[in-house]
Amino acid sequence: MNEFIFFFNKVIVSGAAIGSVYAMGAIGVTLIFGILRFAHFAHGDMMTLGAFFAFGLTVMFPQAGQLFGLPTGFIMLPFAMVLTALVAVLLDRTFYEPLRRNKINPVGMVMASIGVTLMLQGLIRLFGGIEARHFFFAERKDIFRLALPFESASRKIVITEPQILLFVFTLLAVLAIHFILNRTKFGKAMRAVSDNVDLARVSGINIQKVTVITWMIAGSLAAAAGVLLSLDVSLKPDLSFNLLLPIFAAAIVGGVGHPYGAIVGGYVVGFAETLSIFNWAVFLRPFRESLPDWYELPSKLALVPTEYKITVPFFILVVILIWRPTGIFKGKVI
C-alpha cells in the first residue's frame, strides 16, 4: 500500500503539476502558431518574465497574501498576467509585426523569436540576478499530508498548497479558453483566422485585433504557468530553457494549432517525465523475501536518471509522431 502512495505522490501528483504547467504553455504556443503561423521560441521567457513580475510584486507587498489567506505570490498572479500580456503585445508590435508586414517567411519569424529569447533572458538576469529565489521567504508554504483510511498505509499523500492552486487554476483556465473559443465573437474569429486568414480578411474580421487578443491570452497563460511553477518549486532565470522543449513537444504531440491537443499533450509529456524518472525498485521491495538469494535488489531502478529528464519529451515526440504524424488531435487549425 505504501508503495502505491509513494507512486501516487511521485508520479500522479508531480506529473499532474508539471503537466498543468506544460499544458498552459503549450496552449499559448499552439494559439500563436494557429493564428500567426510561426513557432514562438520566446514563449518560455514570457513564463519566466511573468514569474519575475509576480516575484517583484511579492517583494514589494509581502503582506498581501495574509489578507486572503493565500500565498502572496498567488495574489500577485493576476497582476503578473496583465503585465506579461502587455509585454507580449508590445513584443509583437515592436519585433514581429514589422516582419509580418514585410511578409517575411516563417523561418525568419522563428529566428526573430530566438532573438527575443536572448534579449529577454539578458534583461531578466540584468534586473533579477542569476540566483534561484523562493516565493516563500516571508510566509510558510502549506503542505498537506493526507492519511488514507487503511491500516497498511502508514505513508501519507503529500500535496502542497501551490500544487492545489495550480490544479484549480489550470482547470479554470481550460474552461475559460473553451468558453472564449466557442462562445465569444473574438474567440470564434480566432478560429476563423486560423482556418482561413484570407477569407477572414474579406469577411471584415479585424486581423490586428485578433492578433492582439491572441498575444494577450498566450502571454497571460504563460505568466500563470511561470508563477505557479515557481511557487511550487523555485524561481530561476533559466526556467525558460528547461520549459521550452517540453512545451513545444506538448504542442506538437497534441497536434499543432489545436488547443485541446495542447492540453492533452502537456499532460502526456508531464506524466511521461515523472513515470520515466520514478524509482520502480520501490515496487520490488515488498517481494524481497521471496526473491532468490543471488538476486540483489537494485536501490535505483528508473528508466531515465533524473538529470536526463529533458530527453523524455524528445522520446515522446518521436514515438507519437511515428504513430500519428499530425499529433494526437489532427493539428493545423484551432
Place this chain on the structure above:
Amino acid sequence: MNLIDVTQLVAGYGNNAPILHDVDLALAAGKIGVIAGPNGAGKSTLLKAIFGLLNIHSGDIKHNGKSIIHLRADQLVAEGLAFVPQEFNVFESLSVEENLEMGAFIRTDSISDSIDHVYEYFPPLKEKRKQAAGELSGGQRQMVAMGRALMSRPTLLLLDEPTAGLSPLFMEKIFERIIAVNQAGVTVLMVEQHARQALEIADQGFILVTGKNAYTDTGDALLNNDEVARSFLGGVS
C-alpha cells in the same frame, strides 16, 4: 448615380505587369451585373481589384461616389461591400452558423434576425447549422459562402463564379437565389463561366478580353448580339 463606378482601371498582382488595362465598369443600384469572357480575360481579377485585393496602378473605383481604392477589406465591408471568393470560401472547421456570425463581425447590433433571414434564403442550411461547413456538399458550401457575405447587410455583393463546379440543377438553384437576394435590394456583380445563363438574369453585362473591355451592354442586348454569341456564348442560339 451608379452604385459602383470603375474608371480607366489599370491593376495587377503586386508589382508585376498589370492584368487589367483601362477597364471601365458602371452598375446602378439594385441591378445584377455579370462579368463574362474567355479564360484569362481578367474577370476574377476585376472583382478582386474592386475588393481591394490587387495593386492599383491607375484609375479609380467609386462606391456611392466615394473612391474606395485605399480602403482595407474590413473598411470595405463597413462601406457595404461583400465578396464571395471562388475557392476556399467557407471556414471549414467552423459550423455553418459560426460562418454566418463571422460574416457579421463588423456589426455591433443583434444579428439573430439576419441569421434567420439567411436561413429563409437557403433553407437547407438551417438543419445543418451546427455542422462544420467543411462537411457540406459543394452547393451547400456556396450557400454558406453567400449567406456569410449577406450577414454584413451589404449593398453590393461581389460573387466570383458562384456556380463553379456545381451540377446544372444546383446552378439553377443558385441563380434563383441570386435573383431573390437582388430583389431584396442588394446589387449583385458576379463573374460567371456559364455566360449565357448568367446574362439571362443580368441587367448589365461586361465582356472582357485580355484585360480590356470588349462589349458592354444590357444582358439581353449581349445575348442577341450575333458576334458576342459566336465568340463568347458558344454559338448563336
